[in-house]
Amino acid sequence: xxxxxPLLEISGLRLExxxxxxxxxxxxxxxxxxxxxxxxxxxxxxxxxxxLTMRSVLGLLPGGVRATxxxxxxxxxxxxxxxxxxxxxxxxGEVGMVFQDPAQALDPLMRVGDHIVETLRLHDRRxxxxxxxxxxxxxxxxxxxxxxxxxxxxxPHEFSGGMKxxxxxxxxxxxxxxxxxxxxxxxxxxxTIQAQVLDLLRTARDDLGTAxxxxxxxxGLVAEIADRVAVMYAGGxxxxxxxxxxFDDPQHPYTRGLLASRPHLAARGAALPAIGGQxxxxxxxxxxxxxxxxxxxxxxxxxxxVPVLQLRGTAHEAxxxxxxxxxxHR
Ligand code: SF4
Numbered sequence: 641x642x643x644x645x646p647l648l649e650i651s652g653l654r655l656e657x658x659x660x661x662x663x664x665x666x667x668x669x670x671x672x673x674x675x676x677x678x679x680x681x682x683x684x685x686x687x688x689x690x691x692l693t694m695r696s697v698l699g700l701l702p703g704g705v706r707a708t709x710x711x712x713x714x715x716x717x718x719x720x721x722x723x724x725x726x727x728x729x730x731x732x733g734e735v736g737m738v739f740q741d742p743a744q745a746l747d748p749l750m751r752v753g754d755h756i757v758e759t760l761r762l763h764d765r766r767x768x769x770x771x772x773x774x775x776x777x778x779x780x781x782x783x784x785x786x787x788x789x790x791x792x793x794x795x796p797h798e799f800s801g802g803m804k805x806x807x808x809x810x811x812x813x814x815x816x817x818x819x820x821x822x823x824x825x826x827x828x829x830x831x832t833i834q835a836q837v838l839d840l841l842r843t844a845r846d847d848l849g850t851a852x853x854x855x856x857x858x859x860g861l862v863a864e865i866a867d868r869v870a871v872m873y874a875g876g877x878x879x880x881x882x883x884x885x886x887f888d889d890p891q892h893p894y895t896r897g898l899l900a901s902r903p904h905l906a907a908r909g910a911a912l913p914a915i916g917g918q919x920x921x922x923x924x925x926x927x928x929x930x931x932x933x934x935x936x937x938x939x940x941x942x943x944x945x946v947p948v949l950q951l952r953g954t955a956h957e958a959x960x961x962x963x964x965x966x967x968x969h970r
Pocket of ligand 1: 892893894929930931932933935936937938939942947959960961962
């Protein structure tokens with residue numbers, strides 16, 4: 641069976657801040673693809689550029705950050721060139737969004753059900769209020785909100801953290817989007833609710849064929865749900881591949897370090913070195929491999945030459961000057 645064409649394809653993306661005369665690169669040369677019905681885990685420490693990369697897809701970059709190179713193709717259309725009107729259609733219609741903080745998505749002055757009603761009617765003006773209300777109640781029920789008729793009339797402050805997150809997922813899924821971007825959707829939640837939120841995303845994938853990009857610093861979460869994983873460090877993708885392959889046979893020292901903090905996820909966890917130090921700020925990135933000051937395996941060449949992604953196995957790539965570790969699938 642042939643692999644379906646990507647739904648979302650980011651290529652050569654560069655994001656900069658600062659003045660045009662003295663730009664600071666936050667994200668550079670990022671390539672990512674998401675296929676229909678696929679869950680991509682986008683992993684990295686805070687500040688690695690993973691959220692900004694996905695925000696660029698939706699035209700939601702914060703003030704002062706701009707895309708200066710690359711393309712973001714959505715079902716074949718370049719979104720970096722899209723008008724604000726077109727981006728509004730994409731956001732909440734074709735692409736749903738779930739954030740860590742429901743306050744970003746739920747207006748405290750609006751009833752929870754009305755968030756779904758508004759999203760539905762924004763993308764289908766022929767839909768009556770009554771029909772939209774009924775679909776909002778169905779949407780809340782589908783994400784496991786008990787007593788959805790009554791809950792739809794309540795305000796966000798009447799919902800617990802976990803219930804707010806469910807409501808946000810109901811808003812994100814209201815228009816049956818082809819892709820959901822979930823940015824640290826479970827970070828503020830306890831373990832039980834985390835599992836429930838993952839279940840909801842999994843159900844959307846299985847029942848509706850929704851693709852998901854799960855942005856997280858938590859490899860454990862990714863191991864639960866992702867089909868493929870991309871690891872970002874200091875604004876670039878350093879490793880990408882099928883989830884199982886990447887966990888069983890990590891190729892980049894940074895990925896190996898991340899797995900060392902979750903040894904049960906790594907096939908050879910005991911042998912993996914943990915990572916010391918902090919990632920660099922965008923304005924202070926070292927020459928060569930940005931990871932070299934923290935890398936226990938750095939070579940001389942790592943201080944001067946930027947490694948590029950190279951195949952390390954079937955559909956598995958890593959950006960590192962080291963040869964593949966012994967035992968790697970090649
Ligand atoms: Fe370490 Fe060098 Fe590989 Fe960078 S390129 S991860 S410094 S070995």
